[in-house]
Amino acid sequence: MIQGKTLLVFSAHAADYVWRSGGTIAKYVQEGAEVQVVVLSFGVRGESNDLWKKPGATEDLVKAARKAETVAAAGILGVEWIEFWDLQDYPLQVDAILEERVVRKIREVAPDYIITHDRFDILNPDHNTVSQLIFRCSVMSNSNGVKLEGTQTTRQMQLFGFEPHQTELSGYQPGIFVDITDTYEKKVEAMNCFKAQSHLIEYYTQRAFMRGNHARRLSGRQEYKYAESFSRFFPVVSPELL
Amino acid sequence: MIQGKTLLVFSAHAADYVWRSGGTIAKYVQEGAEVQVVVLSFGVRGESNDLWKKPGATEDLVKAARKAETVAAAGILGVEWIEFWDLQDYPLQVDAILEERVVRKIREVAPDYIITHDRFDILNPDHNTVSQLIFRCSVMSNSNGVKLEGTQTTRQMQLFGFEPHQTELSGYQPGIFVDITDTYEKKVEAMNCFKAQSHLIEYYTQRAFMRGNHARRLSGRQEYKYAESFSRFFPVVSPELL
Amino acid sequence: MIQGKTLLVFSAHAADYVWRSGGTIAKYVQEGAEVQVVVLSFGVRGESNDLWKKPGATEDLVKAARKAETVAAAGILGVEWIEFWDLQDYPLQVDAILEERVVRKIREVAPDYIITHDRFDILNPDHNTVSQLIFRCSVMSNSNGVKLEGTQTTRQMQLFGFEPHQTELSGYQPGIFVDITDTYEKKVEAMNCFKAQSHLIEYYTQRAFMRGNHARRLSGRQEYKYAESFSRFFPVVSPELL
Amino acid sequence: MIQGKTLLVFSAHAADYVWRSGGTIAKYVQEGAEVQVVVLSFGVRGESNDLWKKPGATEDLVKAARKAETVAAAGILGVEWIEFWDLQDYPLQVDAILEERVVRKIREVAPDYIITHDRFDILNPDHNTVSQLIFRCSVMSNSNGVKLEGTQTTRQMQLFGFEPHQTELSGYQPGIFVDITDTYEKKVEAMNCFKAQSHLIEYYTQRAFMRGNHARRLSGRQEYKYAESFSRFFPVVSPELL
Amino acid sequence: MIQGKTLLVFSAHAADYVWRSGGTIAKYVQEGAEVQVVVLSFGVRGESNDLWKKPGATEDLVKAARKAETVAAAGILGVEWIEFWDLQDYPLQVDAILEERVVRKIREVAPDYIITHDRFDILNPDHNTVSQLIFRCSVMSNSNGVKLEGTQTTRQMQLFGFEPHQTELSGYQPGIFVDITDTYEKKVEAMNCFKAQSHLIEYYTQRAFMRGNHARRLSGRQEYKYAESFSRFFPVVSPELL
Amino acid sequence: MIQGKTLLVFSAHAADYVWRSGGTIAKYVQEGAEVQVVVLSFGVRGESNDLWKKPGATEDLVKAARKAETVAAAGILGVEWIEFWDLQDYPLQVDAILEERVVRKIREVAPDYIITHDRFDILNPDHNTVSQLIFRCSVMSNSNGVKLEGTQTTRQMQLFGFEPHQTELSGYQPGIFVDITDTYEKKVEAMNCFKAQSHLIEYYTQRAFMRGNHARRLSGRQEYKYAESFSRFFPVVSPELL
16 A cells, blocks of 8 residues: 555665656655655756756756756656755765764655665666665664664665666666556656756656566566666565565 | 465475474464365485384385375365375486476375475585475476476466575575564474484474574564464565555 | 677577577578578477367477477577477486487587577576576596597587576576667567567567666766676686776 | 684674574583683674663663673683673664774684674674674684784684574575584583564574584484584685595 | 594586595595595596697597506695596586486595586586586485485585686685695695696695685784685584684 | 877885786776876875884884885886875875865876776775775866866776775675786785885785686687776676677
């Protein structure tokens, strides 16, 4: 049951959450879950190559463009709560203040599920930094000895990892395939907000098709047309076999 | 929902299915699933060391003792359908006739889930043989070009692997923890049918406690007291995050 | 330099070589290499699900259809030498006679490169059987103590592995990306011969796009639009860095 | 021969060394080795959940309780030298001053063996931090170019890793099983000092039973009733097979 | 203590045991252990390339040459009991008769240690076949339900694996380094019996130097000049840390 | 074609680049490539054990000796451009200033290939630090949003990793073998500049022989006498099979 669940997504750069979890996010919104997204950086230095090629590009202009794109995409996916922490990227750097901010955010939302970057990306050091940060902060958030005024200890939540761009080279292992057939169109529309990265739009459109093929093959459910996959940080715990 | 599901268990030797999945089997029976167990061998050569130490032990006597124990255990777990194929063990050998028999059995039962040995056991070659056999036959069963008179092609089912005895050395990775708090007592009682292996009774009693601890720690569900874990041959495919 | 090279492809079933190496094969033919393909089985039992759904399907009709498709595909790719060994599939079984036949074939062709199935496919036992068979026979072929009348010992050749269908779950690691931009159209046309498997046509069309994306990203060569990837059985040995 | 050996244990939190190496420590003390324990933090923030649930809990009270428990446990194990460095935990943070302190400690003790946390714990970032810290400092300690007034370069020592709580999920591989049958009772008594964590007392009591079972099975030595296992950072080097 | 130990070595081809364990064998003989060697094949087809290049080479001549070499080498190492089972190699094939013969041999010798091929060799299928055969038969030998007239069940022994020729590519992990400084000269002399493979003499002479370097580095024992390494099939079980 | 290629080598300590890539460097110089070497530290604390044993050794004297040795070695290899950044080692520490310096260097040279330390060295934390630093900076260098005055964004280059000293224990996998037969003598001469480390001279001389053996065995090219191997950070991307 999706209704009533709470989902918190941490995205290193402005578009990561759309490419890799846009269909799942839209589905959760549509079926009555609470979804919040935290965008840690706009990816100005590391993920805006096409914008920098425009004549007259400045950091401010690139950032504004990235923000406009991602706000539009979030709107299409139905995300009502999105935060931009506007950190520098490439490299994205972590200190104790940022750690506390993440712990506070997790405790404020008290999510059932966190989605963030998987534990290793062969080509993107920022993704690795964020993966470790969010994991570490989730552990702190769950520990009642970590006292932060105005916050309450959370209960152990499940963590899921985005597919990295080059999955095999990053040692990525799909742990779950989520059927996104019903929200696939929204995902495609949201991806189309990132006009400057048209090669990625096509890439992740095809990825949904490929993961749909896998989902059908592994489950025998012919109605699964499109899917997203995520790694699991922990195994399933359940009253029954799944 | 367990009710209405069909579960097929393949056990290399007489007691394997009790140590490693007795709680889950009892739960599935209790909650209205159909459960069938196939015991490929009585484990006369490889898993009856204590029985062979008795004066006057012969192959027939050992086999009879093993059969009596496992029938009793199945009764306690509530299993109504158990078959003994009475193959030789140590080594358990595979040929085309056995393969066809397994495919026929899978097609006859058309299970939602198959539970059998995981892909690698560092100390038990028979377990590895059975794991490969069942996997291969499940693929054949699902292929509609594999024609066997009187059978119907199955749909892709999920396969789960038993914990091997020495998990870390066998590279075992838990893929799911199933809460067995409600049937733990039955499992203990069933294990006690195998009197000649009292060290294993204690061992797998403790294992249920340990996996219960893990299940609580990973899920935050304090009501999970005892659990069994299984490896997954394939990832979860689902309409939602789990 | 492709011209003058000799390439030998072993395909477990009728269409495997097209989905996974059609672009590379067409390129090698086009640029003057000698290419030979051995199709071990028609995949009647395991890879013809759609054909079996046709009313009146028999083994002979399915086989004829598979043969017609793969002959047409080979023609489009420009393959002049293709052999059908017509073994049973699902399961494909190996004996000493088949081993000798493979060694003879390798010695007859004396290839620079062999392409066959990678070492592990999570869903296809036949692929694993063929991978081991071809590897083992390549070792025997290279040993001058393995005497087969009318044959000559070969020199160590490179072995490459096809992508399995579910790459991450099979532990597949790309070892080389081959640019197939120039022969991509031929590959698509050849895939279209397998009308009964239209979901795979789309799947492997997209795969060429995805691998092209990876090839560009890893090399910086913007002219690489489409690619195929293969695993390497052995590392590169070279007079220079590559 | 245990007599005359020197053993240095680094524990991230107050109780880690008891759960995971208490039997081995007691044995080494009992048989005449020199044993020193360094407790880096009291685990006030991360490993005192039960104490924080008591009404009126403050950091000072929790810390005092943790210290009293661990001092009592060390006494039961016979440890005469235990140090409390009282660092903050969750997260435990490393700087150059701490590194130097660790190097000084290692050089002062000049241990034959160091026991500390294994290289990966899936649920405890502090354990990972400490594992890397101790390894790095052991390398510096052994290098005679790392000059620290009043210290002498050490000789390469063996490093052993504690079992993490969730072994398989942490990729833990037992590298050695140490028989603790003679000191098992002391270990249980020492664990009972940590009253607030009774679920762990049972857990690690059972672990000694399980590892004893493995030790018997792998060695054929029926007299091994209880054991602890450790990972090895390096292989055995020996004048003979072991 | 080496004296009184029993060591059983299974070698796929005539020279494997010399290259990979000659120093350890000589040491065990010299220090009073009982050592037996079983050579499964002469390696006529797969490991006699240089002999086949001689004019007039026939299978009988090659075999005679291989036998003479390995008998001479065994003599230098001090091995008093060596058996030649004279199986065909490339491929070396296993059936139930061979399995029983291996079990009988293990039970007859009742070794403390078995040394044979490690679990994976990237370039030598026979080595992999033998590794699995010996492991499987050791399990059967230890099981008292496997009845073979005139034999007695063995106790669990340790199994060690030879270094494959290309260690990294075969995933080889050294589990123990055995100091062979005292018998290094004998090993070199024994290797020199295999005149037709002079490139391997130099190769394994250097290997002893390299492993000696590793052994010194990991242990700090400067007196270790030469060593052999072996993989471990199982961890160390011990009354103390090693 | 080596001529016209640009090669940039980052070496954690003074001699690392000679032991592990001296033959390849000499070959690239000899055949007309541009080669630059950056030595990050002189290895005064961690890799000068023998120099520190000399009476009267001070940091300045050790450093001067290390510099003289490595300058001499570079001269023999024909390296015209070598920089000494003179960082402290053991531990080698990274900050934002160093990161920028590395990015600037990469952009200034715009190399086709970077050679540096592989991703894991079991015994040398500095090597791991440098490996991560260089990889991270290569990503930043290639991103056109990372603005550094006076620099130009680079195109994706290939990264190769040095063999660590203990390859198997470090999980090292050779990705390419480079034939260094023609420059082997220069490499030996260059290694002989490091008189205080004679055990390493012999070690890496033998390593070239061993890798030459592997290169011949894997390629069948008998003219390859000596080789160096490197890991690959990324797969080969190529217009043809290699």
